[in-house]
Amino acid sequence: MTKPYNSEARLGKYLVGGPPFLFLLLMFAAPAVITVIASLSYPGEFGGLAPLVARDPGTLHGVTLETYRFFFSDFIYIEIFLKSVLMASATTLFCLSLAYPLALLIARSPKKRRDRLVLLVILPFASNFLIRIYAWMIVLGPQSALSRLINGILSLFGLAPVHLLFSSFAVLIALVYVHLPFMVLPLYTNLEKHDPSLLDAAQDLGANAWQRFWRVTFPLSLPGVFAGTALVFIPALGMFAIPEILGGTGDMLIGNLIKEQFLVTRDWPFGATLSIMLTIAVLMIAWLTAKLGARRYV
Amino acid sequence: MYSSRYGLWAAALAVYAFLYLPLAIVVAYSFNDSRLNAEWVGFTWHWYQVLLHDEDMLIAAGNSLLIALVSSLISTVLGTLAGIAIYRYDFKLLNFLVMAPVAMPEILLGVSLLLFYIQVLNLTLGMLSVLLAHIVFSIGFVAIVVRAGLAALDVSIFEAARDLGASPWQTFRHVTYPLILPCMIAGGLMAFTLSIDDFVVTFFTAGVGVQTLPLHIYSMIKTSVTPEVNAVSTLLMLLTLALILAAARFAPDMLKGKY
Amino acid sequence: MWRCLLILALAGSAQAENLLHLYNWNNYISDTTIARFEAECACRVVQDYYSDNEEMLAKLTAGAVGYDLIIPTGNAVESLIRQHALRELDKSQLPNLKNIDPAYLNTAFDPGNRYSVPYAYTITLIGYNREKIRALGLPVDSWAVIFEPRYLEKIKGRVTVLDSQRELLAAALKYLGYSANDTEEAHWMQARDLIIRAKPYWAAFNASSYIKELTVGNIWLVQGYSSDIFQADLDAVTAKRGFRIQAAIPGEGAVLSLDSMVLHKSGPRPDLALRFINFMLDGKNAAELTNLIGSGNPNRDALRYIRPEIVQNPAIFPVSVQHLEMLRELDRHQRRVLSRIWTEIKLR
Structure with a gap:
C-alpha cells in the first residue's frame, strides 16, 4: 500500500482511526488520568476517595501528596517493590534458561517440523490462566506423587519433610510456567533468522561448539532475549493471583498489596499510588529492554 | 555437533514435559473416582455430571459466553479499524493507545477501570463494565493481527485498484476487506478466547452480581477444591483449543510465533 | 450445549418476579430454610456471597447495589450505619424480635437496634x-x-x-x-x-x-x-x-462476631426483607442454621430445636461471654x- 495523498490521508486517518481512538481515549487514557488524580486524593472516611471539593465544610477534601509521602516515609514499600523485582527477575532467568534450548532446537529443526514444535509450545498456554495455576496446586500438594517422592528421598537421609505447596518455591515455579511461552516465541523468531553460514565460518576458523554458541549465536540472539525479558518480566511484576493461591506466609508481592488496598483496606488513594509506582517501574523496564534490544551486539 | 544436538533434544523434551504434565494431571483427575486429587481410584464421569447440575457454574458459563461473544464482535470491528489506521496512516498515538493495554500488567488496567467506573461514570459494576473492559484489551490483539496481515499483502494490488479508478471505499470493500477477512476472523477468535479466559481485569470490574467462569473457578480453588474444578477446566481447555485451532486456519502465521 | 446455556442465562435474567436479593456469607443459611421461606412468601431468594466483612464493605464501596438484605458482622454494621447506607427497621413488622436474648441486643455498634437484628454469632x-x-x-x-x-x-x-x-x-x-x-x-x-x-x-x-x-x-x-x-x-x-x-x-x-441482618438502602424490596427477618427470628428457622453449621444462636426460642450436643458445646454456646469482645x-x-x-x- 503506498502512502496516500495528504488531504485524503487526514480524512481517512480520522474516519478509520477515529472510533477505536475515541473508545480508547475514553476507556484507557481517561482511567489512567483518574488513577493519577486518585493517588493525589485523601481516602474517603468509609473507603473510596474523599471529594476534591468540599461538600460539607470541615470534612477532609482536596489534593495532597500524603500517599506519596506515606509510600516513601519508610522502607517497607520500597522493599516490597524490590522483592517483586527480585521474584520477576528470577522468573525471567528461569524462563530464559528453559526457553533457550527449546527455541534453539526449534530454530534448527527442519523447516517443516518447526511450526508443529512452536504449536506445541503455544497450546498449553491456551488453557485458562487459573487452570494452569490450579494444575500446580495438584502437582505440589502434600498428597501428590511429587511431594511423596521428594519427602521419601529426604527421609532416607533423615531430613524433615518439606511442604512444596504454599511456599515461595510454588510461586516461582508457577510464575515460570505461566510466562514460559512469552520467552520461547521471541527467542525463536530471532534465532530462526540467523544465517547458518556464520556458524560454518566460525567452525572453519577452528571454533568449537561452545565457542560458536557464546561468540556467535548468543550475541546475535540478544535482541530476542531482551524482547522476551520484557514480555516475561512486566506481567510477572504485577502478578497477584499466583502468590495468593500458591504462596505461603511470606509471599506478598506488589500486586497483592495493590489488590489489598482496593479489596480489604478500602484505601483507594494509596492503591492508586502503588499502581502509579508500578507503572513507573514497568515503563523503566520497557524502556531499558527496548534500548538494549535495539543495540547492535556484533 | 551430534552430541550437542542430543543434549538439546533432551533439554527440549524436558521443557515440553514441564509444559504438559501438570495439565495432563488436571485432565486425568477429572475422571478420577475420588474427591482428593491424590491417587488414582477408578474411572468415572461423575464430576462432569456434577458440573452439568451445578446451577451457579452454568450461569457463570452463560455470562462468560455472552460477554466473550459481544466483546469479541465489537473489538473485531474497532481493532480492524485501528489496524488499518495504524498501518496505512501511521497513526502513532492510536498505536500507543492500542498497544499499552496489551503490554502493561493487567492489574493496572483493572484498578484504573474500577476507579473510572465508580468515580467518573458512576456505573454500577456488572455485565456492562466487564464487557467494556474486555474490549479495551482485546482491540490491541485484533489490531496486531490485522496490521500484520496488511503488511504481508502485495502493495501493487492497491495501486492497480486506484489506477482502475476505484475510490478508497471501493478499494477497501472489494480489495482490502476480502484479503484481510481471514485476519479479522482470527483476531476475533483470539479476542473471544482472551475474554472467556480473563481473570484479573474481570476480578476488578465485575462487582458482585456477575459471575464469570474464571471468577467462579477462582472462588472454587480458594475454598473447596473438588475434581469438579478439573472437569470444568478440561471442558474449557477443549473449547479454547478448538477456537485457537480455528483461528490458526484463518491466519496460519499466528501459530508460528510471529506476533 | 453452549447455545442452550446461553438461552438459559438470558432467560434467567429476563424473568421478572418477586425477588429477595440477599448478600450473605458463604454457606450461612440452610437450603431447606430458604425453600420454606420461598414457599411462604411466593418469592425467590437470590444470594451473592462474601467470605470476609472487609471484602463485603469493599465491594459495596465499589458500587455493588441492589441488595435488600445483608448479614454483616457488628463492626461492619457500624460502618454501614455511619455511611447512612442502611434503612431503619420498622419493628412493628418484626413481632418475633421478642425471641432474641437481650444480651445480644442494644450493642455498641447499633444502640437501640434501629438498623440491625442479630442473626447468629x-x-x-x-x-x-x-x-x-x-x-x-x-x-x-x-x-x-x-x-x-x-x-x-x-x-x-x-x-x-x-x-x-x-x-x-x-x-x-x-x-x-x-x-x-x-x-x-x-x-x-x-x-x-x-x-x-x-x-x-x-x-x-x-x-x-x-x-x-x-x-x-x-x-x-x-x-x-x-x-x-x-x-x-x-x-x-x-x-x-x-x-x-x-x-x-x-x-x-x-x-465474638455477632452477625446481624440489615436492610441496605439500595434494595428494592424492603417489604420482603422485613418478612425474611421476621421469618428468621422464628425459633425453628433460626435453629436450622445452628444445626447445619454450628453457629452460636442469639435466639432463645431456637434453643429447644437445636441438637443438644451443640447447645452443650461451650465453644459454640460459651458459658460466659465476659471475656469475649466484639x-x-x-x-x-x-x-x-x-x-x-x-x-x-x-x-x-
Whole structure:
C-alpha cells in the first residue's frame, strides 16, 4: 500500500482511526488520568476517595501528596517493590534458561517440523490462566506423587519433610510456567533468522561448539532475549493471583498489596499510588529492554 | 555437533514435559473416582455430571459466553479499524493507545477501570463494565493481527485498484476487506478466547452480581477444591483449543510465533 | 450445549418476579430454610456471597447495589450505619424480635437496634486435632500455643492462622493482655513483633481451606471460627478419620462476631426483607442454621430445636461471654496503619 495523498490521508486517518481512538481515549487514557488524580486524593472516611471539593465544610477534601509521602516515609514499600523485582527477575532467568534450548532446537529443526514444535509450545498456554495455576496446586500438594517422592528421598537421609505447596518455591515455579511461552516465541523468531553460514565460518576458523554458541549465536540472539525479558518480566511484576493461591506466609508481592488496598483496606488513594509506582517501574523496564534490544551486539 | 544436538533434544523434551504434565494431571483427575486429587481410584464421569447440575457454574458459563461473544464482535470491528489506521496512516498515538493495554500488567488496567467506573461514570459494576473492559484489551490483539496481515499483502494490488479508478471505499470493500477477512476472523477468535479466559481485569470490574467462569473457578480453588474444578477446566481447555485451532486456519502465521 | 446455556442465562435474567436479593456469607443459611421461606412468601431468594466483612464493605464501596438484605458482622454494621447506607427497621413488622436474648441486643455498634437484628454469632478460637495435640501435651486454653515458639516448635508447619488483619491482630492483642479493640500504635507494634516471631512456624495464612486441611489431617492446630471447627469435626467423623477436631476458647479471651441482618438502602424490596427477618427470628428457622453449621444462636426460642450436643458445646454456646469482645470499626488512618503493619508481617 503506498502512502496516500495528504488531504485524503487526514480524512481517512480520522474516519478509520477515529472510533477505536475515541473508545480508547475514553476507556484507557481517561482511567489512567483518574488513577493519577486518585493517588493525589485523601481516602474517603468509609473507603473510596474523599471529594476534591468540599461538600460539607470541615470534612477532609482536596489534593495532597500524603500517599506519596506515606509510600516513601519508610522502607517497607520500597522493599516490597524490590522483592517483586527480585521474584520477576528470577522468573525471567528461569524462563530464559528453559526457553533457550527449546527455541534453539526449534530454530534448527527442519523447516517443516518447526511450526508443529512452536504449536506445541503455544497450546498449553491456551488453557485458562487459573487452570494452569490450579494444575500446580495438584502437582505440589502434600498428597501428590511429587511431594511423596521428594519427602521419601529426604527421609532416607533423615531430613524433615518439606511442604512444596504454599511456599515461595510454588510461586516461582508457577510464575515460570505461566510466562514460559512469552520467552520461547521471541527467542525463536530471532534465532530462526540467523544465517547458518556464520556458524560454518566460525567452525572453519577452528571454533568449537561452545565457542560458536557464546561468540556467535548468543550475541546475535540478544535482541530476542531482551524482547522476551520484557514480555516475561512486566506481567510477572504485577502478578497477584499466583502468590495468593500458591504462596505461603511470606509471599506478598506488589500486586497483592495493590489488590489489598482496593479489596480489604478500602484505601483507594494509596492503591492508586502503588499502581502509579508500578507503572513507573514497568515503563523503566520497557524502556531499558527496548534500548538494549535495539543495540547492535556484533 | 551430534552430541550437542542430543543434549538439546533432551533439554527440549524436558521443557515440553514441564509444559504438559501438570495439565495432563488436571485432565486425568477429572475422571478420577475420588474427591482428593491424590491417587488414582477408578474411572468415572461423575464430576462432569456434577458440573452439568451445578446451577451457579452454568450461569457463570452463560455470562462468560455472552460477554466473550459481544466483546469479541465489537473489538473485531474497532481493532480492524485501528489496524488499518495504524498501518496505512501511521497513526502513532492510536498505536500507543492500542498497544499499552496489551503490554502493561493487567492489574493496572483493572484498578484504573474500577476507579473510572465508580468515580467518573458512576456505573454500577456488572455485565456492562466487564464487557467494556474486555474490549479495551482485546482491540490491541485484533489490531496486531490485522496490521500484520496488511503488511504481508502485495502493495501493487492497491495501486492497480486506484489506477482502475476505484475510490478508497471501493478499494477497501472489494480489495482490502476480502484479503484481510481471514485476519479479522482470527483476531476475533483470539479476542473471544482472551475474554472467556480473563481473570484479573474481570476480578476488578465485575462487582458482585456477575459471575464469570474464571471468577467462579477462582472462588472454587480458594475454598473447596473438588475434581469438579478439573472437569470444568478440561471442558474449557477443549473449547479454547478448538477456537485457537480455528483461528490458526484463518491466519496460519499466528501459530508460528510471529506476533 | 453452549447455545442452550446461553438461552438459559438470558432467560434467567429476563424473568421478572418477586425477588429477595440477599448478600450473605458463604454457606450461612440452610437450603431447606430458604425453600420454606420461598414457599411462604411466593418469592425467590437470590444470594451473592462474601467470605470476609472487609471484602463485603469493599465491594459495596465499589458500587455493588441492589441488595435488600445483608448479614454483616457488628463492626461492619457500624460502618454501614455511619455511611447512612442502611434503612431503619420498622419493628412493628418484626413481632418475633421478642425471641432474641437481650444480651445480644442494644450493642455498641447499633444502640437501640434501629438498623440491625442479630442473626447468629461465631467465636474466633483455637481449633485442634484432639489426638495429635493430646499426644504432644500442648495446652489449648491459651493463645500461647499459637504465638509461643516453645510450643510451636513441636507443631511447626502444622498450624494455620486466619488471613484476616483484624482477627489475627485481635488474637495477638488479647494474648498480650490488651483489648481486641486497642488502637494504641505501640501496642499494635508489640502485637506485630509477636506475630512475626511466631510466623516461621505457621504453614499459612488461611481464609477457609483450613476446614479441609484439619479434616485431612495435614493441619493440627488453627486459629479459626467456631462454626468452621464444628464443620471440620463433622467431616472428620463422617470420613472416619480416626481423630476428632475440637475447639477451645483461650483464657485470655477472644473475639465474638455477632452477625446481624440489615436492610441496605439500595434494595428494592424492603417489604420482603422485613418478612425474611421476621421469618428468621422464628425459633425453628433460626435453629436450622445452628444445626447445619454450628453457629452460636442469639435466639432463645431456637434453643429447644437445636441438637443438644451443640447447645452443650461451650465453644459454640460459651458459658460466659465476659471475656469475649466484639470488634469495633477502624477509621481510615487506623486502617492504613494496620495495612502497613500487615505488609510488614507478610514481608518478614
